[in-house]
Amino acid sequence: MTLVVQKYGGSSVADAECVQRVARRVAAAREAGHDVVVVVSAMGDTTDELIDLAGRITSGPAGRELDMLLTAGERISMALLAMAVTELGHHATSFTGSQAGLVTDAAHGRARIVEVAPARIRTALAAGSVVIVAGFQGMAQDTQDVTTLGRGGSDTTAVALAAALGADLCEIYTDVDGVFTADPRIVPTARLMPAVSHEEMLELAAHGAKVLHSRCVEFARRYGVPLRVRSSFADDVGDDPLTGRGGTRITSTTEGRTDHAMEDPLISGIAHDRSQAKITVVGIPDKPGAAAAVFTALAGAGCDVDMIVQNVSAEATGCTDISFTLPASAAKSALDALKGVEESSGFLGLRHDDRVGKLSVVGAGMRAHPGVSATLFSALAETGVNIQMISTSEIRISVVVHVDDLEAAVGAAHTAFGLDSEQIEAVVYGGTGR
Numbered sequence: 001m002t003l004v005v006q007k008y009g010g011s012s013v014a015d016a017e018c019v020q021r022v023a024r025r026v027a028a029a030r031e032a033g034h035d036v037v038v039v040v041s042a043m044g045d046t047t048d049e050l051i052d053l054a055g056r057i058t059s060g061p062a063g064r065e066l067d068m069l070l071t072a073g074e075r076i077s078m079a080l081l082a083m084a085v086t087e088l089g090h091h092a093t094s095f096t097g098s099q100a101g102l103v104t105d106a107a108h109g110r111a112r113i114v115e116v117a118p119a120r121i122r123t124a125l126a127a128g129s130v131v132i133v134a135g136f137q138g139m140a141q142d143t144q145d146v147t148t149l150g151r152g153g154s155d156t157t158a159v160a161l162a163a164a165l166g167a168d169l170c171e172i173y174t175d176v177d178g179v180f181t182a183d184p185r186i187v188p189t190a191r192l193m194p195a196v197s198h199e200e201m202l203e204l205a206a207h208g209a210k211v212l213h214s215r216c217v218e219f220a221r222r223y224g225v226p227l228r229v230r231s232s233f234a235d236d237v238g239d240d241p242l243t244g245r246g247g248t249r250i251t252s253t254t255e256g257r258t259d260h261a262m263e264d265p266l267i268s269g270i271a272h273d274r275s276q277a278k279i280t281v282v283g284i285p286d287k288p289g290a291a292a293a294v295f296t297a298l299a300g301a302g303c304d305v306d307m308i309v310q311n312v313s314a315e316a317t318g319c320t321d322i323s324f325t326l327p328a329s330a331a332k333s334a335l336d337a338l339k340g341v342e343e344s345s346g347f348l349g350l351r352h353d354d355r356v357g358k359l360s361v362v363g364a365g366m367r368a369h370p371g372v373s374a375t376l377f378s379a380l381a382e383t384g385v386n387i388q389m390i391s392t393s394e395i396r397i398s399v400v401v402h403v404d405d406l407e408a409a410v411g412a413a414h415t416a417f418g419l420d421s422e423q424i425e426a427v428v429y430g431g432t433g434r
């Protein structure tokens with residue numbers, strides 16, 4: 001028997017009608033002969049609403065109680081979906097994260113999965129039931145308390161279950177048709193990618209592509225779980241999970257690509273990210289230990305630094321500038337931490353800029369092709385976009401630009417790498433990007 005795990009995001013189960021639409025997909029997969037495990041998110045904006053509700057009671061809810069509250073959102077959708085599937089004549093059983101065997105550490109609000117013990121799921125599947133699991137939650141090994149995996153964590157639940165159950169495929173259903181060569185909300189000529197490798201998808205997700213959570217892609221890569229991203233709103237209920245052609249398949253190799261027969265495409269896609277800020281440490285002595293002092297202070301404050309650029313020191317002063325980017329939400333604690341070492345490390349000042357955006361071009365083909373940076377930088381130059389910072393990996397080039405230039409920059413790069421489609425392919429069914 002083949003096993004398919006399907007995950008439906010909040011916009012896919014936003015109301016009763018949506019839940020029934022999802023139930024028809026689940027039933028179709030069952031009728032096609034697959035065992036089916038479904039992971040659901042909370043309906044629509046339920047999680048945000050529950051957070052607001054807690055905020056009206058207290059400004060600092062205990063992590064344990066907040067997790068107890070938020071996990072209720074997924075419970076609502078799992079029970080409703082089980083009812084809807086039953087209405088269609090199939091047996092369905094819902095399980096909370098802890099009933100499904102998702103064992104985590106005790107870090108409330110950002111728990112890590114330590115073990116998946118899906119005995120009850122296996123029993124229910126063997127009895128012929130469709131299994132429906134509440135996403136983004138588990139139970140702490142030590143305290144036995146209910147935990148959540150962090151916002152958007154249902155994707156991770158789905159991939160973790162797919163890995164533990166040895167599923168043939170994990171389908172992630174959302175409100176867009178798959179992964180596009182750029183965000184179709186910014187680049188209307190973006191193309192649907194029929195296939196992309198785990199490593200490329202990881203770079204795209206880690207650098208701003210919102211269609212998948214990077215933690216889920218990392219998990220899928222580590223355990224070799226094949227993913228398929230598709231829309232729950234599209235008119236393709238009969239498209240078999242394993243053999244159908246719609247959506248985007250994410251696999252460990254780029255095998256099965258239909259767009260570029262023999263070789264990896266030069267550039268698979270372009271991600272953008274508006275959530276970062278840039279901090280510059282001005283006039284720091286150019287001597288051993290200076291960078292260590294700065295980044296030790298940042299690490300101590302729990303700041304997750306992304307790009308780092310150090311200028312060549314001006315000979316006259318013997319001082320240099322170090323700039324780095326980090327999530328804008330962490331900028332305040334970073335600045336506080338740096339002020340704490342201002343005297344000991346001897347720098348002259350700090351500059352903070354949150355009007356920045358990051359563009360990343362990703363493609364496995366760039367390994368074997370020179371000139372990708374030249375093409376990107378020329379396209380930006382022709383568009384009049386100034387580059388503030390640059391960083392690269394084997395399969396990615398990222399630049400930081402002024403936030404007001406970001407959309408123009410993404411569009412220019414998309415055109416320069418020949419990614420524009422002739423007709424508009426993207427349909428955005430929901431509004432949230434999740």
Ligand code: ASP
Nearest residue numbers: 041047136151152153154
């Ligand atoms: N409902 C949770 C959230 O909105 C988890 C998820 O959607 O994956 O973050």
Ligand code: MG
Nearest residue numbers: 010041042047
């Ligand atoms: Mg949600």
